[in-house]
Structure formats: C-alpha cells, structure tokens
Amino acid sequence: MYTPAPPPSIWRRRSLALWAAIAAGTTILGLVTGLRYLIWTVLQDSGPFPIWEIVWGVIGQWQWILFAPIVLHLARRFPVDRPNWPRHLAIHFLGWIVITMLDVSLFTALKTLAATLVGNEGLDVRELFGIILYHTVPLDLLIYSGIVAAVHAIDYRRQYQERALMTSQLEMQLARARYQALEMQLQPHFLFNTLNTISALMDEDVQASRRVLTLLSD
Numbered sequence: 001m002y003t004p005a006p007p008p009s010i011w012r013r014r015s016l017a018l019w020a021a022i023a024a025g026t027t028i029l030g031l032v033t034g035l036r037y038l039i040w041t042v043l044q045d046s047g048p049f050p051i052w053e054i055v056w057g058v059i060g061q062w063q064w065i066l067f068a069p070i071v072l073h074l075a076r077r078f079p080v081d082r083p084n085w086p087r088h089l090a091i092h093f094l095g096w097i098v099i100t101m102l103d104v105s106l107f108t109a110l111k112t113l114a115a116t117l118v119g120n121e122g123l124d125v126r127e128l129f130g131i132i133l134y135h136t137v138p139l140d141l142l143i144y145s146g147i148v149a150a151v152h153a154i155d156y157r158r159q160y161q162e163r164a165l166m167t168s169q170l171e172m173q174l175a176r177a178r179y180q181a182l183e184m185q186l187q188p189h190f191l192f193n194t195l196n197t198i199s200a201l202m203d204e205d206v207q208a209s210r211r212v213l214t215l216l217s218d
Helices: 008-044 052-062 064-077 085-117 125-185 188-204 206-217
Strands: none
Touching: 008 052, 008 064, 008 125, 052 064, 052 085, 052 125, 064 085, 064 125, 085 125, 188 206
C-alpha cells in the first residue's frame, strides 16, 4: 500500500531540529573537552591560566557540523540491522576512522595556523597531532555512534508510525467491506421479497413463516 511522504515543511522542521541537536551536543562536548584540557594543562604547568583551551575545545567539536552530513548519509545508507549488519558495521568502523583522522588533521591545522599567527614558530606539529589524536579518538567514537543511533531511532519510529497507519487503513477498509456486504444483504428488493414470502406463508404454514423470520433475523 502506498503511504504518502511527509510534506516538505515537516522534513525542514526535522532537519532544523536535528541540526540544532547536533550544534547543542557538540557545544556541550566542546565545553567538556575544553575544561578537561584546561584542568590537564593546569596540573602539568603552573603558568598562565589557559582559558583559550575552552574556546579551542568548542571549536574542535564544532567541526562535527561539517562531518555530520557524511555520518547521516552512511547511517541511512548502511543501517546496522539484519541480515547485513556485520558488513555495515565494518563500513561504519572504517567511516569513523576516516572522519576521526580528518577531524584531527583539521584541528591540528587550525592550531598550527593560530600558533603561526601569534609568532609561535617552534610548535612541534607531530607532537600536537599525537596529543589531539589521543584526546579526540574516544569523543569522535562517541559522537559518531550517537549520530548513527539517533538516525536508527528516528527511522524505527517512522517505520512504526507507517505500520500503524497502514494497519488503521486496513482496518478501515475491512470495516467498509463489511458494511458494503451488509448493505448488499439489506437491499430493498430482498426485504420486499422476503416479507411477501412470509405474508403468503402466514395463511398456509405458520411454522414455515416463523422459520423464514428466524432465517431473516440471522
């Protein structure tokens, strides 16, 4: 049975809500990451208070606004369900690795550029890449898995609603068919002929007329 697609306005609202959730989630994770970097830096060095670490933490997680469309596409294209879940899971694992490397590379480039602009020419890019990679891998796995799980939850909810709508439509069609069958049984000429038969039997065979009435009732 054909189920009409939701109007474009619904898709736009869903997209805006999803992007708002991604932006809010990455901002919160960025603040948490920045605070973790800040605490780690303070414990390792007694220098100036590194407030910029919070800003960098938010910027680093905002990069996921660029990567989120890729993950959304992969999640819808390769759902982790039967019967192809091992292959699709492997695809998602590879996608997470590629996106993590892109994320770390982009963040390393941004921090290197910022260090160059402020005159810090002695920055060790390899060491910076390793530090960022160490702190980024678990968060990127969390974000990637969260997006895939959210897409699956949304799709399962949509499928449930479609099945419920289809069931209600089938029930409505069944009720309409029953009504039409009853309507066919209660055509005026049928009742007219049956009543005439009963009227004729009343003068000849009362028991037979009663049986006809019982059958009509049934």
